[in-house]
Amino acid sequence: MKVVEKIKAQKAIDKIQSGCFDESEVETLLLKLRAYSGSHKIFRESADFVAHNDIRDRGLAQESLDSFYLSLRFFRDYKSDDKSVGWGDSIPLYVKKFLKYQVGKCSGEDLKSECKMSASxxxxxxxxxxxxxxKSRTCTLNEAALSVAKVHAINYLTTFIKVEPVFSAEDFLSSFYAVLRDNDLRFSEQIMNQYKDRIILSFVLLFHDAEFKLAGGGTAKCFLGENSLEGGGVYTDHDLIELGVVGESEIPAEGLPSIMMQYVIFNTKLKISDVCHNSLFVRRAVSEATNEARLDFYRGPLHMVDGVLNRVVGH
Incomplete structure (x- = not known):
């Protein structure tokens, strides 16, 4: 690591450990250590978010969003009306990519019992x-050239939808600390952990309003919101809801209403009531008859002030 870069990184660490920091110090570390993150993929992806703020077409978050998007698209195209896949016919090329994503969602035990083979x-x-x-963006399966067992394995991959967060807050912190250690930077994990909530907030702010390019011309967007997709926090319970990074994409359907997908790709494990200013909760009436209402999370520009997420002034 270059001496000048190391000095700047150490200054950012010292400021974090003093407790007087905001998201800019965490961004500085991600940028300065990006080229020196080695095999720490989570750290590298986080740093890439800072370095490249255009539409993302790769990385862990993009792969997760793309995988879920293709899952819903496949089940809409082939399962919603109990249609079967005509493997002998030309089918959209995305189906092949969908199947490969599905392999990655299977445990070794599932692959052994259902598919009788390893993931590779x-x-x-x-x-x-x-x-x-x-040219036509299609593919065909040579079913006749496959054994019954291999056809069964491929068919098994079309029977489920599985989605889970890309990685956890603990995963990010572990990767963050590992990169600091690998580059011989001075820090105390005990002191850093005193401010881990603010470090995590600084990290997830990078995802807010980020756009992603998906397969087949699809796009997705991430925003900070409640880790409960029941439709918003309830007044009496919103202090129990956790902050998450929510991925969202619209799947068009010919002659049918579009499907809007949403799911949490990263859960901070931080209570919204602890880390979000009250102005971020927008009251929306549900029923005029009962005066029932819920709180929707604000989706405009955000920044961190004294460890709390706030609206950017003027928005």
Whole structure:
């Protein structure tokens, strides 16, 4: 690591450990250590968010959003009306990518019991079995050339939708500290942990309003919101709801209403009532008859002030 870069990184660490910091110090560390993050993929992705603020087309968050998007698209196209996949026919090219994502969602135990093969072998089967036509954006499965067991394995991948957060707050902090250690920077994990909530807030702010490019021309957007997709916090319970990074995308359907997908890709484990200013909760009436209302989370520009998320002035 260059001496000048190391000095700047150490100054940011010292400021964090003093307790007098905001998201700019965390951003500084992500930028200065980006090229020196080694195999720490979570840290590198976080740093890439700072370095490249255009539409993202790669990375852990993009892969998670893309995978869920293709899952819903596949189930809309082939499962909603109990249609079966015509493997012998030309099918959209995205189906092959969807199947490969599905392999990554299977446990080793599932693959052994349901597919009778390892993840690497099943991925190789999919690559070899599906003939692609990039010009028409379609592919076909040579089902006749496959064994019954391999066809069963491919069919199994079409039977479920599985979604889970990309990584946890603990994963990020572990990666963050590991990169600091790898670069021989002076810090106390005990002191840093006193301010871990603010470090995590600084990190998730990078995701707010970020856009992603998905397969087949799809796009997705991330925003900070409640880690409960029941439709917003209830007045009496909002102090129990946690802050999360929510991914959202619209899946168009020919002749049918579009499907809006939402799910939490990162849970901070921080209570919204502890880390968010009251102005971020927007009251919305649900029923005039009962005067029932709920709190929706503000989706405009945000920044951190004294460890609390606030609206950016003027928005």
């Amino acid at each position: 072998k099943l991925l190789a089967v999919i690559d070899k079995a599906f003939k692609e036509d990039p």
